[in-house]
Amino acid sequence: MIDKNLNLVEVEDSEYGVDSRYESKINRMADGEALMEARLRRMKNVSGELIVKGKLLQLKFKMEEYLLDTDSDNECKFTDFLSQYIDMLYDKRSHFSEDIDITPVLLSQILNNHRQPSEEFMLRLMVHSENAFLNVCSFQKKSWYQIYYQEKINKMMSNQGEWRSKVAKHVKMINPSNL
Amino acid sequence: MVVTDKKTELIYCVKIQPVEIDDFNRITKKRYSFDWKEEKGQELYKLQRLDSSEILGLVSFEYIPEEWRIHIRLLTVSKENKGSKKQYENIAGNLITYVSKLAIKEYAELACVSLKPKESIARHYMVKYGMNKTGKTLSVELPEILNLIKTYDHD
Numbered sequence: 001m002i003d004k005n006l007n008l009v010e011v012e013d014s015e016y017g018v019d020s021r022y023e024s025k026i027n028r029m030a031d032g033e034a035l036m037e038a039r040l041r042r043m044k045n046v047s048g049e050l051i052v053k054g055k056l057l058q059l060k061f062k063m064e065e066y067l068l069d070t071d072s073d074n075e076c077k078f079t080d081f082l083s084q085y086i087d088m089l090y091d092k093r094s095h096f097s098e099d100i101d102i103t104p105v106l107l108s109q110i111l112n113n114h115r116q117p118s119e120e121f122m123l124r125l126m127v128h129s130e131n132a133f134l135n136v137c138s139f140q141k142k143s144w145y146q147i148y149y150q151e152k153i154n155k156m157m158s159n160q161g162e163w164r165s166k167v168a169k170h171v172k173m174i175n176p177s178n179l
Numbered sequence: 180m181v182v183t184d185k186k187t188e189l190i191y192c193v194k195i196q197p198v199e200i201d202d203f204n205r206i207t208k209k210r211y212s213f214d215w216k217e218e219k220g221q222e223l224y225k226l227q228r229l230d231s232s233e234i235l236g237l238v239s240f241e242y243i244p245e246e247w248r249i250h251i252r253l254l255t256v257s258k259e260n261k262g263s264k265k266q267y268e269n270i271a272g273n274l275i276t277y278v279s280k281l282a283i284k285e286y287a288e289l290a291c292v293s294l295k296p297k298e299s300i301a302r303h304y305m306v307k308y309g310m311n312k313t314g315k316t317l318s319v320e321l322p323e324i325l326n327l328i329k330t331y332d333h334d
Contacts, residue, residue: 015260039313054324
């Protein structure tokens, strides 16, 4: 834990006007090389548990970013995120299916977008994630649901060309001014 | 993320967002130490209280993807927030943590945020933010970043 209230003999301008720009690309590369060596040395002492924490945080931040990005797209983000989630926690996906009490076949069908996740599956995933993120960071319970429906909305909006004319045939427009 | 008013000890939520074109007229060298127009084209973010448009701190940085690293180029609190007479606590800490979160989002467990300040103030960053020192370069990596997030990020 970092002590925010350290009683330091602070240099007056230590957080005012800090210029850290490299003078040249060569300087940057030389610093980067030395830094990389030191980082690799330090990395050897990082536990597997911390590494999983780092990966879980990355997943959380990417999910949050996706939910903020309203641009339509056709990507299968729910299953992408779900695959990442499982692969960072398990050596084999079948172990995850065991842990949430579904068959490996069903999990495979969901991950390959051959079957929609049931509500039961979503609820079990929610409970599983609560435990996984427990000592890492706050994780919104509704995140998986939000990703799932955000993806549906994005797909529907970006595929309007495919469904709009067919749907419009069944919709009568009433001009409100004629009422 | 929050800042604390030193006099009243009141806590205020803050937001960190990209600097917009209109901001350049008010982020003057006199108040924010640098000519920030030189940083146009770089990643450039401002910290503000949620309930105020006043800019309390600024940071610019660059992604170095081949090294899974983000390098902080310029960092400053506003003139009113420097030294012992500062109005708010934690402005720089929040900015460094924000950049660290971006590094985690990009590079996960390999994330690194670096800074190369003057030798005279390096110790401040090592003690206050847990930075490692390699030559003249300071950096936070996964363990330090997790600590920063725990300390400064209340989202």
